Amino acid sequence: MERGEKTDLMPVNAPLVGDALDRLGRALLDGLDTLRGLGAFALITLGVIVTRLQVAGKLIHPMIRRQIHRCGLRLFPMIMVAAVALGLLVIGQTVALLSRIGAQEYIGVIMVTVVVRELGPLATAMLVLGRVGTATVIELGSARAQGEVETLEALGIDPIHFLVVPRVLGLVLGVFALTVYLILGALASGYLFAFLQDIPLRPEEYVQQLAAALGYADFVLLALKTFGFGLVIAVASCYHGLARPLTLEEVAPATIRAVVHGVIGCALIDALFVLVYLLI
Amino acid sequence: MIELANVDVASPVEDGRRVLEGVDWRVAAGNYWVIKSGLEEGADALFLTAAGALRPASGVVRLFGRDTSPFNPEDLLEQRLRISLVLSGGGRLFPELTVAENVALPYCYHRNCELCATGEWFEKLLAFAGLEEWAERLPSELPRAIILNVGLARGLCLKPEVLLLEHPTFGLELGQRRWLLEKLGQLSSGHPILDGRPLTIAVTTTEFQPWLGYGRQFGVIEGKRLRILAGEADARAADDAAGTQLIGRKVDLSER
Numbered sequence: 388m389e390r391g392e393k394t395d396l397m398p399v400n401a402p403l404v405g406d407a408l409d410r411l412g413r414a415l416l417d418g419l420d421t422l423r424g425l426g427a428f429a430l431i432t433l434g435v436i437v438t439r440l441q442v443a444g445k446l447i448h449p450m451i452r453r454q455i456h457r458c459g460l461r462l463f464p465m466i467m468v469a470a471v472a473l474g475l476l477v478i479g480q481t482v483a484l485l486s487r488i489g490a491q492e493y494i495g496v497i498m499v500t501v502v503v504r505e506l507g508p509l510a511t512a513m514l515v516l517g518r519v520g521t522a523t524v525i526e527l528g529s530a531r532a533q534g535e536v537e538t539l540e541a542l543g544i545d546p547i548h549f550l551v552v553p554r555v556l557g558l559v560l561g562v563f564a565l566t567v568y569l570i571l572g573a574l575a576s577g578y579l580f581a582f583l584q585d586i587p588l589r590p591e592e593y594v595q596q597l598a599a600a601l602g603y604a605d606f607v608l609l610a611l612k613t614f615g616f617g618l619v620i621a622v623a624s625c626y627h628g629l630a631r632p633l634t635l636e637e638v639a640p641a642t643i644r645a646v647v648h649g650v651i652g653c654a655l656i657d658a659l660f661v662l663v664y665l666l667i
Numbered sequence: 668m669i670e671l672a673n674v675d676v677a678s679p680v681e682d683g684r685r686v687l688e689g690v691d692w693r694v695a696a697g698n699y700w701v702i703k704s705g706l707e708e709g710a711d712a713l714f715l716t717a718a719g720a721l722r723p724a725s726g727v728v729r730l731f732g733r734d735t736s737p738f739n740p741e742d743l744l745e746q747r748l749r750i751s752l753v754l755s756g757g758g759r760l761f762p763e764l765t766v767a768e769n770v771a772l773p774y775c776y777h778r779n780c781e782l783c784a785t786g787e788w789f790e791k792l793l794a795f796a797g798l799e800e801w802a803e804r805l806p807s808e809l810p811r812a813i814i815l816n817v818g819l820a821r822g823l824c825l826k827p828e829v830l831l832l833e834h835p836t837f838g839l840e841l842g843q844r845r846w847l848l849e850k851l852g853q854l855s856s857g858h859p860i861l862d863g864r865p866l867t868i869a870v871t872t873t874e875f876q877p878w879l880g881y882g883r884q885f886g887v888i889e890g891k892r893l894r895i896l897a898g899e900a901d902a903r904a905a906d907d908a909a910g911t912q913l914i915g916r917k918v919d920l921s922e923r
Contacts, residue, residue, distance in 0.1 A: 443776045537679055537711070538759040540720040541752040542773040542821075543744055549776070 425648065428626040429618070432555055435547045447553065454557025458519045459564045465518070466565045469510055470572025477501050478577040482586055491588055495596020498577055503605060504664060507570040509657055512616035515562050516649045520624040523554055524645045527628025528638035536629065551625045558624075559617035566613045604667050612660050619652035668829055668867055669694040669717050669750065674726030676712045685724050686712045690893045692886070694829065699855050700869035701882030703905060706834060708888050710871035711754060714831045717869075719747040748777060751827035755834040757814030760806040760821075767793065767802040770820045777825065789824070795860045796820035797846075812843045819850065823860065829867045830854070836870075836877055848881050855881075875902040 440447075481497050527550060530536065539546045578593050627645035628638075669692075676687035686709030694700060694717070704710040715721035719730050728735045730746040760769045768782045771789055775782050793799050796816040801809060806817070815835060822830055832851075836844045854866040872878060875885065885902040886895045896902055 443779050445779050445781045446772075446775045449781070534754065534756070534759045535761060537715065538754055538761075541715060541718060541754055542776070543720070543747050544773065544776050 421648070424630060425622055425626050428630055429622045432547055432551050432622065432625070435545065436552055436555070439545070439548050439552070442548065447548065450549075450553040451556050454553045455560050456557075458515060458557040458561025462515065462518060462561070462565055463568065465514065466511065466569050467572050469514060470569045471576040473502060473506060473510060473569070474573040474576030474578075475580045477506070477573070478580040478584075482581055482584055486586060491586055492592075492596060494577075494581060494586075494588065495593060495598075496600040498574055499597060499600035499605070502573045502577070503570050503601065503609065504660075505657070507573060508566050508609065508612050508616060509653065511566040511569050511613070512562055512620060512653045513650070515558065515565065515617075516620045516624075516646060516653070519558060519561070520620045520645060520649055521642050523558075523621075523624035524628040524642040525638055527551075527554075527625060528633045528641050529635065531629055531631075532633045532635045532638065546629070550629065554625055555618070555621040558621035559614055562617035562620065563610065563613040566609070566616075570609075608660060608663060612656065615656045616653050619656060620649045623649040623652060668696055668731055670727075670729040671717060671723070672727040672729070674716065674728060675724040676709055676716050677721060677724040678709075679712050679715055679721055686891065687888065687893060688891050690726070692717070692893055692895070694867060694869055696828075696867055697855075697865055698867050698869070699851075699881065699883040700886065701875060701878040701884070701902070702869065702871045702886045702888060702893070703873065703875055703902070704834075704871045704888035705873065706755070706837070709891070710888060711833050713888070713893070714752050714754075714833050714869070714871070718750045718752040718831060719743045720752070744777075748825055749827055750829040750831065751822040751825065752831045753818045753822040753833065753835065755837065757816075757818040760814065760817055762806050765803050765805055766798055766809065766817050769806065769817055770796075770798070770824055773821065774824045792820050792824060792860060795823075795850075795858075811838075812840060815839065815843065815847065819847070823854075826861055827866070828864075829869070832868070832870045834871050834873065836872060844877055848877065852881055875906045879903060 477498060478494070482491075482494065485491050485493055485497075530550065536546045536550075539549055574597065578588075578590065581588055581593075623645045627641040627648070633641060671690050671692045674687075674690040674692075675685045676690060678684040678686050690713065692713075702710065702713075704713075712721060716723050716728060719728065719735055723736075730743065731749065733743075733746055735743055735746075760766075761772070764772065764782070767789070770793065771782055774780070774789075790799075793802055796819055798813070798816055798820060801813055801817075806814065809817070819832075819835075822832070830851075835847060839847065851868055851870075854861065855868050857863045857865045870878070870882075871888075875882075879899055879902065882899075882902070884895075885899065885905075886893055887905055888894075896905065
């Protein structure tokens with residue numbers, strides 16, 4: 388009887404396991420395929436930036452400036468709100484604890500570690516991804532769906548040069564600049580919150596703590612990290628909007644894919660830089 | 668000027684698919700080709716291939732005597748810019764650019780100038796296409812009938828030697844269709860806007876009838892093949908056959 392029951396279950400379970408493996412295998416292959424596509428798209432875009440940045444400069448350079456304005460200056464108020472919130476959050480959580488054990492002199496170190504190295508760049512990248520990255524996918528996806536890419540090719544205009552390069556440069560420079568402003572805003576608002584809580588910390592002491600905690604490597608790695616975030620967001624957004632022919636109905640799922648891949652890419656870069664910080 | 672020898676035309680949107688096979692087509696200076704084709708039968712891919720913007724799946728494409736197969740499309744830019752292609756739907760304008768900017772875009776890209784600094788010749792071009800009063804409008808603000816004018820003006824802005832138009836008359840009102848046919852007729856016989864040089868033209872259409880009396884060479888895309896017709900009489904017969912097939916009896920298309 389026992390044996391019989393086991394035999395009855397086998398045909399039910401075996402296909403389930405097979406299906407799960409099949410789905411896993413397909414997901415893995417799809418993931419690898421997407422990774423290959425993203426890598427190839429990034430290399431093509433970088434190649435076009437290097438070889439064609441001066442081509443049609445009078446037409447393309449104003450487009451790059453417009454994208455920098457769109458990805459940077461227009462997001463400045465939102466980034467400042469996030470900076471104030473981040474400063475209050477970090478100081479609010481840590482000051483009470485540090486005061487209790489008499490270790491206020493570590494406020495600067497904590498601000499540098501948390502805001503400059505980690506949360507500042509990552510928060511900026513996520514905000515830019517949500518605000519500009521999604522808009523980029525929708526714009527490019529709609530352009531592709533409406534045949535603008537074929538039109539550019541018909542006019543002898545390189546679609547990567549015309550559509551992608553300004554957006555990539557705008558996003559990379561925008562993420563870098565906004566990260567710097569977010570960090571400055573968070574450090575300033577952090578001190579303000581500490582001041583309002585009557586923490587005995589003079590401004591010059593706070594600045595000295597920050598200066599002591601910051602090294603040259605922090606500036607270099609911050610620049611590299613933010614450029615990396617900007618590049619990942621730009622490539623994921625442009626690739627999902629442009630690389631495949633879309634219908635208008637496919638634009639929304641492509642936007643979701645771009646956000647997911649952007650978040651994963653930024654998380655991987657962040658993990659890489661955590662390792663670098665631990666090694667230096 | 669353009670020669671396709673035993674060309675299999677690839678789909679521009681679907682890797683590996685061939686939309687036309689065994690195409691032998693030669694466009695010589697002064698030709699006025701009218702090619703009958705359904706909307707989804709590969710006319711856009713044929714013209715993209717003929718303009719050097721799309722690699723053929725197989726076969727040889729020669730632009731102005733130069734075999735294009737060893738080159739990437741960007742290496743052939745000099746040849747490609749002598750051919751202008753206006754895709755269906757009025758050339759698919761860029762929605763964020765004004766009419767004047769849409770028209771000037773290829774010129775400014777290839778001649779490296781700002782979109783707002785295009786000069787007197789562009790004003791003449793806009794006037795030729797009847798666009799003076801629409802120049803600063805966005806495409807979304809244009810009446811449907813004007814969109815093709817913009818596409819045509821943009822197609823002429825680099826003073827091409829060959830103009831390819833994909834289904835330009837599809838969905839046009841009779842008056843607008845007549846305007847287009849007259850303009851193309853003027854360009855074909857030499858117009859001052861192109862310094863009096865006769866323009867070589869090829870168009871695709873869903874019916875020959877409007878083009879009879881204008882076109883000089885005719886062809887039909889059917890069953891993934893391009894069939895060259897002997898002349899206008901064959902074109903008229905092809906329209907008659909299509910009408911008969913559609914409604915089950917012989918019709919006189921010349922009544923329209």
